[in-house]
Amino acid sequence: MLNNSDELTRGGDNAAWQARKDAATPRGVGVMCGFYAARARNAELWDIEGRRFIDFGSGIAVLNTGHCHPRVMQAVERQLKSFTHTAYQVVPYTSYVELAERLNRAAPGRHSKKTAFFTTGAEAVENAIKIARSATGRSGVIAFSGGFHGRTMMGMALTGKVSPYKLSFGPLPGEVFHVPFPSALHEVSVDDSLAALQQVFLCDIDPKRVAAIIFEPVQGEGGFNPAPAPFVAALRHVCDEHGILLVADEIQTGFARTGRMFAMHHFEEEADLMTVAKSLAGGLPLSGVVGRAEVMDGAAPGGLGGTYAGNPLSIAAAHAVLDVIEEEELAARAMVLGNLLRSKLQGLMPRVPSMADVRGLGSMVAAEFFNPATGMPDATFALRVQRSALQRGLILLICGVHSNVIRFLYPLTIEHEVFEEALGILESALLDADPH
Template sequence: MTTLTDRKNAAIAKGVGMTTQIYADRAENAEIWDKEGNRYIDFAAGIAVVNTGHRHPKVMAAVRAQLDRFTHTCHQVVPYETYVALAERLNRLLPGDFAKKTIFATTGAEAVENAVKIARHYTGRAAVVAFAGGFHGRTFMGMALTGKVQPYKAGFGPMMGDVWHLPFPNPLHGVSAEDALEALDRLFKADLEPGRVAAIIVEPVQGEGGFYEVPAGFMARLRAVCDTHGIVLIADEVQTGFARTGKLFAMEHHGVAADIVTMAKGLGGGMPISAVTGRAEIMDSPNPGGLGGTYAGNPLGVAAAHAVLDVIEEEALCDRATRLGQRLKQRLAALRDQVPEIVDIRGPGFMNAVEFNVAGKAEPNPAFTNRVREEALKRGLILLTCGVYGNVIRFLAPLTIPDAVFDEALDILDASVLAARG
């Protein structure tokens, strides 16, 4: 009998990787049921997209109401008020005591591409500095900025030029904040004059790179460097945004405002929409027609985004993210005596991770990490791995997960980690 996996393999290019062979039939909040009727607890949330849960009633109501009015006009042809209102909301909500402006796109990669375009146009410079382990998308500029070769860059030919990488400050892997800043200083002295740099782009918490948070004080130092040399500081909040870290935006933890912020994922609550918000004078630099896109700021995505922002406020999801993350990290910490492979437990809010090494060694253990993921899946819990070495499990459950379901998931996680030890 031909299975769905057989059909997928015959019809879809293998470059579209799949973490599981679960074919979704329906989903509700933090649970997914597959075509065979099996139930799973979702600790992936579509990679931090449904922070407000699958099919949140308020988000669904907003999308249905918009469906009854219109689904597409292209804002650049026939604009609509909801686009304007969402831009106004983000301008108010983003950190920074200065005038801001916003544009919308469809994906996180598009948001990053537009941020770089805007920074280059505003500064008249070309170079962009990014960080090892960072992830910024699969487009050519996104790939060039991304600091991970496999699977994102391998075999795709020359990357976009004038992109430079620094080591990301990660004390667990021997890179201090001072080391990263000294590497930036060496770059400016040996290879790249700062007067050629349009932007420095950084994730406040690396996503695909391993859920490593920028150390305290590092953002302020980057801000100072950018101010000294007239460089645009871009914060990539595609994965960190919208209450995931216990703040609406992760930059709020650092008391520093970026010049430009990229957003997507959690903004739409399951609908495709992304945004770029920044200093008004920077955002206004490109000429009319230089920014935009046919589907940019689609009315359904805009309607969903308004509802998502309402839900985050009404349900106090920033506070809930902090509480959920504390419970998860406490549960993982209780396993450390039994599981010497655990080398680190981390993450702000409910953007958490556990990292595994070979027991007693400073050697990443991707095999053990994958066994944990597989054991959890057998028991009905969807987990994602990440990290340059593939030895990190990241936790991205919806912030709206019911307490009883969360407790069930923690029990499954316990059992899966212990089972992975054999």
């Protein structure tokens, strides 16, 4: 029998809920923390037992404007009183059109743009590939090692990491080819990557059959690897030479995280299509594809959309998010916080020999760990740091092809004193984890 009492749904102890979770939900939905959220505010979160945590994960880069920003909450509440759903393809609403206009203006590029909204980041990627194939009449797609583009079938095919994303889920869609992503630490140069791309053209697919090259300006799950400027310039040149569309996956990099509204603002080159999601709507599900108007119009009417695509509550939240980013100058704030974090981590490197690299743009910062004795990626060390920090009340996320990278995704609205407290916890976790 269902029981909806407040006592059962809002309280209890974490161990009891963990047992219920294990009995009711599949193991395939991996869960990092063994405690359950009760409430959150900005960069702080409290569990059902009253313990406080500083959130440096932000729901995997979703909360650039923090938990429960008042402006976002008010916007959703106003929309809630009007209507919650009509299906935009059935009965449209003006807020959708207005948000598309705002993103068309905000996105990089001097060309005329159009925007379509969806629900999840994977959905945005799927639709970007659909649009590219429809606009070009081609089917091939090239992606990169270490890239992450979602858990749908096409998303998995594009993603450049097998475990855990592709295990036991094949066969995956065909005509997707992978090229190594540049990484100085892993001894893959820009020239190496471009040579591999040419090898794909020679051995696997005629470039005239390639619809799109999709890449992340800063790889997310792959380890927060920024794309070198010469690499982006070369990709643009290759795409122009062969009539290929360049797709920038900005799902994790967007909305002020890198110190600019979008990571592509750091480059002179322009993408033809751009995917967005995560921090677009402050925690509500919303994604989109922004692109050249003529490319976006490649799909026939009815070819794009979704029942919940561009939900009015999420659209209202997104308008508020864009207001907050502008009014609170979060792009500039991202640079300030990122510089403080990088300085802290770099200062600790002599005391933490396992910390091989500190990198990132703005507040999209990561630290990568290698075993000093073997020179090999050290996933165990990264896990020790994460667990030590969590015991002290700091939530950190791990990423990287070798799972040896810790990424830092605090809300850009975090209070200075809370940020400094988190850096102190991080220092203790790093020093305690290093046995050398």
